[in-house]
Amino acid sequence: MKNSRHDAPGTRHLLKIGLMGGTFDPIHYGHLVTAEQAYHTFGLDSVIFMPAGTPALKHHPEILPREQRFIMTVIATSNSNHFEVSRLEIDRPGPTYTVDTLMELKDIYKDQAEFYFITGADAILDILAWRDAKKVIMNANIIAATRPGYDLVHFEQVEKKLNIKPKVHFLEVSALAISSTDIRRRVKQKKPIRYLLPDGVYRYIMKKGFYV
Ligand code: ATP
Ligand code: MG
Numbered sequence: 001m002k003n004s005r006h007d008a009p010g011t012r013h014l015l016k017i018g019l020m021g022g023t024f025d026p027i028h029y030g031h032l033v034t035a036e037q038a039y040h041t042f043g044l045d046s047v048i049f050m051p052a053g054t055p056a057l058k059h060h061p062e063i064l065p066r067e068q069r070f071i072m073t074v075i076a077t078s079n080s081n082h083f084e085v086s087r088l089e090i091d092r093p094g095p096t097y098t099v100d101t102l103m104e105l106k107d108i109y110k111d112q113a114e115f116y117f118i119t120g121a122d123a124i125l126d127i128l129a130w131r132d133a134k135k136v137i138m139n140a141n142i143i144a145a146t147r148p149g150y151d152l153v154h155f156e157q158v159e160k161k162l163n164i165k166p167k168v169h170f171l172e173v174s175a176l177a178i179s180s181t182d183i184r185r186r187v188k189q190k191k192p193i194r195y196l197l198p199d200g201v202y203r204y205i206m207k208k209g210f211y212v
Pocket of ligand 1: 021023024025029031034118119120123145173176177179180181182
């Protein structure tokens, strides 16, 4: 338990756990850089990558099976001591709702942890469409990763619509114009994808013939 040796005797260190959710079809350096910078900036104890089972919100039609997205996430995070991968969402049948995940995590960790949802600027407004968005926001912190110069006006829309003040922490991550959509498209067009994602994931995609 990180930091615990610095705590005064008798005090209990509240774990700070980052949650990086996504489809990860495939996982790439945009996800990993954001998680790493959030870990460092907010003094998190760990970041749990949470591949979605069946994303509740509309996604691209040919999404890879959950088990393959899970394997790629494990490969991508394998050489970090503070990155974990959870099966919580891929093992849950039916559409994936963040609120179910958060309630399960609260049950597992009881009152020993606080949670920080790490989300990219493009996904911030999606929060409004989440089931029980208010409940999620009231029970967790949000780390909104923005590119330098990103307009924060978007988040005020969330505050207005939900009529609550979310615990949002803004994080400027190094700009990385990488997306899974672009990687899938590049494979189809026989363009290189190497160095956009960890080499192990690259080789797994080639070995399995994904996205061709
Ligand atoms: P797709 O193109 O299929 O939508 P994606 O690259 O956006 O995929 P997701 O799995 O949808 O990846 O994203 C998971 C989370 O990672 C979201 O919160 C998203 O905002 C964030 N994210 C994705 N790409 C980046 C990036 N390049 N920099 C920072 N955050 C990112
Ligand atoms: Mg996306």
